Amino acid sequence: MIRYKKLGYVVLSVTDLNKSVDFYENIVGMEFVERVLDAAYLRCSGDHHNLILEQGEEPGLKRVAFELEKADQFQAVFDHLKKQGVNPVELSAEECQNLAQGRTLRFKDPYLGVTYEFYVQIMQMGTPFVPKKARITRLLHVVYETNKFDELFDFFTTVLNFNISDIQGRETGWAWLRAAGTPFHHNFALTKGKENKLNHLAYQAQRVDDVGIQVNRLKDNNVPILFGPGKHHPSGSIFLYFADPDGLTIEYSQGMEEFPEENPREPRRLEPTMHTLDEWGGRPKPGWGKVGKLIKEDLEKVNQ
Amino acid sequence: MIRYKKLGYVVLSVTDLNKSVDFYENIVGMEFVERVLDAAYLRCSGDHHNLILEQGEEPGLKRVAFELEKADQFQAVFDHLKKQGVNPVELSAEECQNLAQGRTLRFKDPYLGVTYEFYVQIMQMGTPFVPKKARITRLLHVVYETNKFDELFDFFTTVLNFNISDIQGRETGWAWLRAAGTPFHHNFALTKGKENKLNHLAYQAQRVDDVGIQVNRLKDNNVPILFGPGKHHPSGSIFLYFADPDGLTIEYSQGMEEFPEENPREPRRLEPTMHTLDEWGGRPKPGWGKVGKLIKEDLEKVNQ
């Protein structure tokens, strides 16, 4: 069974790389690490990167990468995915070195064609991550809107060994999942919709203060607030959503429920009300979760 | 030495009594108790009243009432005030009964002429106070702007036995005071200004959620938010200011520092910066603390 250390990083396609690097550094609060050609690496932990921004034609999500729990688990995970028919490819030593990672594999989910990456031993930077004004402490989760909800839900919970934290609706319309071995209420979530797209990307904020400070930082920098501050009922987290320069929805999430490894609580089926979305009674702005194509990478190129 | 149980209630003059009763009941979250002629009584505790609204010509503060720590202290406090030249008057038994209070005295401060009331044994209601949507737990403090700062500061700390929690500025321009025997960072505060007026009135909110809920309740009801949510540096409280129907500034305050009775920390002299006012970086709207006359009552009428 696959076990994970954490949601490691995502690759976003952005239409103005310089502008986006400035935003993720100065508004989101990450640290710029390096730029290689049309890709910029940023971090919000000791890792070499927790976000890669790539110059592209349109804004969207290109890859979601999880760090495996232990390095010596890599081959077994590779074999497991192969057996499941997922067709993983392992990156060459040179490709891994370019990413400052140890052994790394990639595959696509069979329904949306999004690229996932599992890796071990990402390079730890010599100096610790020091958050700017607002204290962000990790990349927390990725959420899709999808019309292949049931298929993806099944793929993540069976093939990829994600645990169910909560679901919502009579006919399940939301699922909050956590990769086996990780404690947070969700590092991946799905909501049923007409389209297939990125709903949002979330960073963990350390204190309620960091959410409060961010509200003013967004206002002072004319960054659109899309939803919140509010409180999500499923995870108990205080949230704040805002738009990146391309309109991608970014969340600050504070105080999310953490599950113990042993005897976690049962997943609940929650009522689909506005109160579930925001216990404090707010409503999202129209731009919330609206921008973000799920971009299909050409996996064949990986080993060229 | 005078010892207090709490800030008990205030009397506000409002220009449209019905409208204000509705506001303090449905927006602030108090419970309407009764209406006697042109006065309405509301509560946010087991007490018969923590707010009296009176129909008047202009909006303002008519009286500030503190409950004494013990009933048997009443006479000594009366004598002390008399000795200090404050000229207290004791209310008649009938007047006390009309107020649903035990022994009650009133006096004016010698500088602004505001009426203060000290009382014991206010009637406890048969049913507990059940907060509405947002959980308010008490009337917390009253703040004045005044051009008689030094005189009032001296009057409260020496004659009335208020403790200093914090002051601000090289030449002291803010003082946060707590009535001896009460734990909260301030139930009375002063800020130096050109005018003499009510700056604001505050209610304690129980949880951060109650502040978050209130933001949406205010927006949904088109109540102007004047400042916040933010965080006050002196008391460490999360705040939210909004306007009542007359424009009086009302605060929700959550998580204020509490002082122990034994060995409380020393008062601090704080730097007068925007960060001291709001650690989260916000700025008040122009209407913040702008409305609220300090109305001089005719004390002679008290005993008529």
Add this chain to the structure above:
Amino acid sequence: MIRYKKLGYVVLSVTDLNKSVDFYENIVGMEFVERVLDAAYLRCSGDHHNLILEQGEEPGLKRVAFELEKADQFQAVFDHLKKQGVNPVELSAEECQNLAQGRTLRFKDPYLGVTYEFYVQIMQMGTPFVPKKARITRLLHVVYETNKFDELFDFFTTVLNFNISDIQGRETGWAWLRAAGTPFHHNFALTKGKENKLNHLAYQAQRVDDVGIQVNRLKDNNVPILFGPGKHHPSGSIFLYFADPDGLTIEYSQGMEEFPEENPREPRRLEPTMHTLDEWGGRPKPGWGKVGKLIKEDLEKVNQ
């Protein structure tokens, strides 16, 4: 009996104010607060200042200031000093405001004529002190060399209520004293010598690492190391001495013994060996403790 909160700040006379401000900010690691005419204020805590640098003719110590434990103790301390024949003068309200302090008194010791200041309620800055590369956490102590050892020792321990932490020698030649109410092994020390001068000034470093980092910072900036790293036997602290631009001796001190308020250990009479000075076997450079006049201020000017 006088009780203290801490050694608050010292005033140094320096021959090139700009150069010294740069040194205390970038080499010692304090934060520059403001400059008023020929005086610069720096801090290493929430206080408005923990060091005042004044442009002068020669390098030296102009004033040593202690913060009293409680504000309401001020008058009693003033009266006590008066009764002891020390002739304290209280600063005017304007002088206190210029210093961003509450009530403040000054006096001279009767033997060397050094000015001491006792104050309450120094202004707390709106933003916390954030140490630079090396983490200094407080101004820790002042040490004199003096040929009036016995007289000063007596003055500090009887009139000023300093506790003895340790002494050294058959005929006492070193005394380490702590102001009553403060925990650190010494915030004031005396060593018997031919001259009367400042021996050194010390800052507390948080971790052994901060001493190690400072060694390299000094070397990289061509700052003379005068002694250490080493370990003082009396206080158990790891030390590092270096020269400021005028040659004044500055110490980083890490891990000093702290005394409990109740039942502190007895003072010890220590053997005067090199091992007492440095358990690690080092020896000071010739410049150690050599520069630093004790400058007599004209107290009459205080109230002009």
Add this chain to the structure above:
Amino acid sequence: MIRYKKLGYVVLSVTDLNKSVDFYENIVGMEFVERVLDAAYLRCSGDHHNLILEQGEEPGLKRVAFELEKADQFQAVFDHLKKQGVNPVELSAEECQNLAQGRTLRFKDPYLGVTYEFYVQIMQMGTPFVPKKARITRLLHVVYETNKFDELFDFFTTVLNFNISDIQGRETGWAWLRAAGTPFHHNFALTKGKENKLNHLAYQAQRVDDVGIQVNRLKDNNVPILFGPGKHHPSGSIFLYFADPDGLTIEYSQGMEEFPEENPREPRRLEPTMHTLDEWGGRPKPGWGKVGKLIKEDLEKVNQ
């Protein structure tokens, strides 16, 4: 699987045996045990020897010896090595007695030809080891520079059952290994280089004080300090490097990370920066790690 008790001893070739014995006794702080012809035995534990110095033509490393966890494991280890094609030879009873050891085997690594020895039951001395001025508590590790990095890394981690504590670089250029069963961050480490040679040899110092004392002992005896005191990021140890009479690099290492037997942390891939080498910001002198041939012993002679 081979399990170890510790890094037991090394054999160094030195060009002036008397001078080196004096150095390892009086500067490093070991205890001289005995001299047999051109070999001197020294110890820093209850063992008969933790260092053997042999008179030679040039300075270098002749042998690295590990003590196995249990005596009854000896034959299985011998068989395992044979099966792996390593060609171990077992010493005769007389040879073992000369070494004051129980059963002992030797082999060469297939890439550099360095001789390794695994032994059990080394003679325990009648009197405990009493450290001299500085408290050294064990021989801690050996580090090579090598142009056969990948091959050696693989040999140690697979054939010899060493665990990986940390690696460094995109293309791995440093590896810190610990013999299975031993807790310290590394008793063997490799760094990729152009040559094959000994980088350094390390002793554990008990306290920070022992590093501080050693600095002065080195200075007082004109022993070149090659690097430090500083702090290694990978192991968190405080280090001090100095030169033996032949220029071999010797380290004092204090406070190294220890791994639990159960659930040790995952190895990290560290960024190759100067900060990883020294968190305190120091830089090694040119002589650091420069002297020390890896001398190939003639294993055939072993059994003669």
